[in-house]
Amino acid sequence: MTPLRQRMLEDMQLRGLSARTQEYYVAAVRQLAEHYHRSPTQITEEDLRQYFLSLANEKKVARATATIALCGIRFFFEHTLHRDWTTLRFVRPAREQKLPVVLSRDEVRRVLTAIRIPVYRACLTTIYACGLRLLEGAELQVGQVDGARLLLLVHGKGKHDRYVPVAPALLAMLRTYWRTHRSPLWLFPAPTRRGLAHSLVHDGGPVTDSSLQSAFRRAVQKSGVSKRAHVHTLRHSYATHLLEANVHLRIIQDALGHRSARTTQIYTHLTQEVRATLTDPLTHLVDGLC
Structure with a gap:
C-alpha cells in the first residue's frame, strides 16, 4: 500500500466513514489515476473537469456512480491533499428522472x-x-x-x-x-x-x-x-x-x-x-x- 493511500484511509477513518464507503472512495481515486495513467497527485483541476465531463458524455455512467466518484475524489483532494478547487464544489451529477422498476x-x-x-x-x-x-x-x-x-x-x-x-x-x-x-x-x-x-x-x-x-x-x-x-x-x-x-x-x-x-x-x-x-x-x- 502506498503512503498516499494509507494517508487517505486514515483520513476517512478519522472522519468516521464506513468500511464500504472507504472502499468506494479509494476505487474512485484509483479509477481517476488509471484514466490519466499517472499519480493522482499530478492531476490538475482542469484534468478533473475533463474527467467528470467524460463520465457524463462518453461513459454515460448512472447518476449514483457519478456521485460516488465525485464524493471519493472530492474527499481525496480536499481532505488528503488539501486542495481548494472550485471544480470540486461546482460539479453536480445530473438528476435522473427515471422511476424505479416495481414488481406487483x-x-x-x-x-x-x-x-x-x-x-x-x-x-x-x-x-x-x-x-x-x-x-x-x-x-x-x-x-x-x-x-x-x-x-x-x-x-x-x-x-x-x-x-x-x-x-x-x-x-x-x-x-x-x-x-x-x-x-x-x-x-x-x-x-x-x-x-x-x-x-x-x-x-x-x-x-x-x-x-x-x-x-x-x-x-x-x-x-x-x-x-x-x-x-x-x-x-x-x-x-x-x-x-x-x-x-x-x-x-x-x-x-x-x-x-x-x-x-x-x-x-x-x-x-x-x-x-x-x-x-x-x-x-x-x-x-x-x-
Whole structure:
C-alpha cells in the first residue's frame, strides 16, 4: 500500500466513514489515476473537469456512480491533499428522472418461489418483507432479530441504525431456516459447494451480495417476469406496496431509513402512475353500462 493511500484511509477513518464507503472512495481515486495513467497527485483541476465531463458524455455512467466518484475524489483532494478547487464544489451529477422498476405482489411471489436454494430464498424474502438494501439483508446477524417485539435492527448506510417491523410469518420462517444451520452469528451464512445441498455446512461468513444477485437474476428469468428487475427492486416494491395499502409516507420513510422525505416521495409517483394507466381501460370497460 502506498503512503498516499494509507494517508487517505486514515483520513476517512478519522472522519468516521464506513468500511464500504472507504472502499468506494479509494476505487474512485484509483479509477481517476488509471484514466490519466499517472499519480493522482499530478492531476490538475482542469484534468478533473475533463474527467467528470467524460463520465457524463462518453461513459454515460448512472447518476449514483457519478456521485460516488465525485464524493471519493472530492474527499481525496480536499481532505488528503488539501486542495481548494472550485471544480470540486461546482460539479453536480445530473438528476435522473427515471422511476424505479416495481414488481406487483404476484410477480414478487413468482420470483421468490422460483428460488430453490434455501439461503438465497430466505435472505431475498427477508429483503422484500423488510424493505432492506442488499448488504443490509446479506449481513444480518442473529442478534439483530428481536422476536419478542417483532422488530429487526438494521445497520444502514453511514452507520445509521433503524428498527423495522417483522411480520409474524416472516419471523416463523427465519426461525425455521435458522434451525437448518444454527450459526451463532450470521442469519444467512454463506454455503460451501456442499452446503448448497446440505444447508448445515457453511464457511463462517455471511452470504455474498454477488451470489444473491445471481440467484435473483436466475429466478427472474425462471419466473417469466419480463421486467428488468434487480435485488433492489424488492425494496422499491416493498415501499410501493405499503403506500398502496395506505401506510403513511413518514412510516415508510422510517422503515426504509431515508433521511429526507423527498427520497421516499418517488413512490407516490409510482402509485399514481399505476392508477393513471387504469383510468382509460376502466372507462372503456363501463362504456354503455352507465
